[in-house]
Amino acid sequence: MFIRNVTMFQFSPVIDWSQVEKLLPLSQLQPVGALELSSRGFISPYGRESGAALSHRSGAFLWLAIGTETKIIPAASVNEMLETRLQALEAQGRRPGGRERRRMKDDLLHELLPRALVKSARVDMFVDTERGIAFVDTSSSTVASDAVSEVRGLLGSFPASRLRAAVAPRSVLTGWVAGEQLPAGLSLGEECELRDPVEGGAMIRCQHQELRCDEVEKHLEAGKQVYRLALIMEDTLSFVISDDLVIRKLKFLDGALESLAEMAEDEQRQELDARFALQAGQLSRLFDVLQLTFQLEEEA
Secondary structure, rough: OOOOOEEEEEEOOOOOOOOOHHOOOOOOOOOOOOOOOEEEEEEEOOOOOOOOOOEEOOOOOEEEEEEEEEOOOOHHHHHHHHHHHHHHHHHHHOOOOOOHHHHHHHHHHHHHHOOEEEEEEEEEEEEEEEOOEEEEEOOOOHHHHHHHHHHHHHHOOOOOOOOOOOOHHHHHHHHHHHHOOOOOOOOEEEEEEEEEOOOOOOOOEEOOOOOOHHHHHHHOOOOOOOEEEEEOOOOOEEEEEOOOEEEEEEEEEEHHHHHOOOOOOHHHHHHHHHHHHHHHHHHHHHHHHHHHHHOEEEOO
16 A cells, blocks of 8 residues: 555644554444444554554554445435425425425435445555654545544544645745756656636646746746646655645655565565555655745644
8 A cells, every 4th residue: 555645734743642552442433324324433554354453653653544434325316216206296286395305305315325335435644643744645635634533533632734834835836847946855747737826817737748848938937837746756756746735646666665575465464564664754754855845834
């Protein structure tokens, strides 16, 4: 398992994580009930059916996994069934009002819930307990916030906040594409998204292209700014960073993977441990670069 997207949160490093292993079973994922729409809770990082512990540690890093089970009830199916029942009532000379329609729709949902298919999903979180950084494997703000809320419910308190930059990330990214020197260890990739900053302005996406070229330069001269930019870090990571400092398309390159060897099937746990340690180390280095570049504000 390799993280592909990263939303980062900062929190006070004074938070006590020593009781996490004892608390996790109390917040373990339970099967979604017959009349429930969804269920969320912690699962083993090694998989739901592994029977392993609900967390894993490597040095200061803690690996948590939040699992969800969600009932799938297509809205189109509900509306079609509702329309059939409404037509039957209208044939009897009744025309239900808005309140009765809503009640009928709620009744339909309760009828369908026990028979609905269940979709399973998981979100992984790597927590640097010493430095106060949480790396959540998603680019969705909602999914990331839900994962943080689950940890907050586990600990009772988890005042984590998204990264706050003292300098505008968009201006930094735009400057790099315009020709300014990048920080040591960073180089430009071949992808970016440029937008006119005015509402409803034009947007240009460049892929598989040398970014410091006449075509891109003309867009910058016209006032467009860089909202997303592909970068490479020391031949170990490639990624796309956006102006909200969310990381997408994260890929661990040969320079980072050369320490991982092929393992037999009975050594799968060791391989997962090695991958976790590798990712934790690389993400920590990536955060260091972002902290220096964008002057990230630290949590008290």
